[in-house]
Amino acid sequence: MITKDIQVNCSIVERFNSLDSSGRLAHAYLFVGPAYIGKTETALSIAKMFCCEEKPTAGQLFCGQCSSCKKADSSCHPDINFINSDFGEQIKIEQIRELLAQVRLRPFMAKKKIFIIKNVENITLEGSNALLKTLEEPVGDSLLILTTSVPEKNLDTIRSRCQIVRFLSETKQDLAEHIRTHYKEDEITSQYFAYFAEGCFGKARLLQEKKWFEKKNEIIDGFLFKGWNDDSIKKVLEDKEQVKEVLDVLLSCIRDCMLIKHGIGQNSLINVDRKEDLKGFADRFSFDELVAINGEIIKTCKLLSENLNLKIPISVIKEML
Template sequence: MREPDEAKGFAGIIGHRDVVTHMQSAVKQGKVSHAYIIGGEKGSGKRLLATIFAMTLQCEQKGIEPCGQCASCRKALSGSQPDIIYVHHEKPNSVGIDEIREQVVGDVSIRPYESRYKVYIIDDAALMTPQAQNALLKTIEEPPEYAIIILLADNPEALLPTIRSRCVTLRLKPVTDEEMKEYLMTQLHVPDYKAEVMASFAQGNIGRAKRIAESPEFMESVENAVRMMKRSKSLAVYEMIEAVKELAGQRQGVYDFMDVFLLWFHDVLMFKATREVDNLVFKDEINAIQERASVSSYEGIEKIEEAIQTAKDRLHANVNFDLSLELMFLTIREN
């Protein structure tokens, strides 16, 4: 059974060295802020970093890493540390004023049960209503000395300027392909040739890398998508649409297909520009990539990449499925 990522402490974090350094320096120097915003896209590791930071602050060893062995750390790992509070919300797209009042504002005046701090971790913080944010503002402005509030936000700019100005903002950058590939191979035991494809596909997002590494269907989807691109000149548009429906299944699968299409045409563009194979994701398909590069212009490849991205945006906006794919495949055929 694999140990939880939190148990590895900061040493187990992949990438984000600047954020880890900031957190550890704050702990070491005794300059921990009362309010933080950790910004980064979904799956980038915000919650994991916040949890390890909270564990470090509460650890009985008082070091710059959670020891993982003391009573506080053991409780944190089991989800029962009473002074690390995860604020939850009922509605999927909104964090309301009542939830903030009940779980933070009304609770913060009670001193820690057994630790030095009370740490509140608010996931999906950008979904807080303006009323909820204003209710939280007074606590952030005048917190008890033991209170630390950590806001996790996919889009920190969605938070009110008055909130942002009173928090230390730490932004997560994409993890490099090299770090991602090493993580996939050493931690998740993915073979070398698959790790390279998965690392490119994950686009710097560790959560996405884990999802695809643990999906037995992922490489099959990649192979199907590549096969479609190789046959895009001979297949009719309606055949390609039907194939995506059949092979991709659920909506997430369709987005994965489109991301493979983007990687494919990025390879075509890279080969056309450099004639080099080493930097390609799909090295094994060099003959098909070379053939496509010879018939598509730079402008044509750019139009194709734009059409794929537009189709993704349309599907996210619930535009008609068949129409979105038809326009994309027409552009792929025409260019």
């Protein structure tokens, strides 16, 4: 183990160590992979590896205890520069100019200066043009790590000047096992989080933090069984994120109902904890009706992604249930 953070991709950190030892480290990398898969955490571990002052013991790439490691942990290491942009938040040219001014300086304490730009797809056109020259021509002891979950949104010119490092999602079985081990969740909850987290441990952690297992059952009860009234639906419609949550939960339920109709065993169900309820629900519909409901939900998801008004589509789904 080189780190306690489960989100760090240790084999990638080790690969950077080998590349550096053999003098083959490039100066700019683009980390590509789904959101919450651990790209930033891995980049920060690589930064720590280059900044650690101690000679770590066997099996470690940084000690985690020296003043450099501690500075890195508290985001105040002078040789680690981090532009943190959340989804949809623009990275402005001023931020890039500030970073470029730092790139030209020699490291203060570490053997390299590390620059991490999170969600680089949020960079403005001006900003990316300013960055291109630095990506093209290595400057001193600098290492640039850019991250993105939507590589197609990045300019070809940026992509082509970086070495691409891909982060792959874990299988549902592996992720469920991690959730069981690290979060001490039971079998059913772990399986459920693994399905919704799409192979990303960070997303599973978020789901756990927002008590998603309880919340999804409220949605199932409200929409499928107790019948939310118009006011409840109106409240859901006020928040795009909530609408998405409701649609995701409904999709998972209808999928389960279709599997139940086909007589497929409970191991394949997402909502295993609601198996009996969903069996009763599925009995009320023919398979074709379930397919039609599924189609309507998918259509509504598409409208949501296009920011269209969902009042009528949601009412249509409610009527069908």
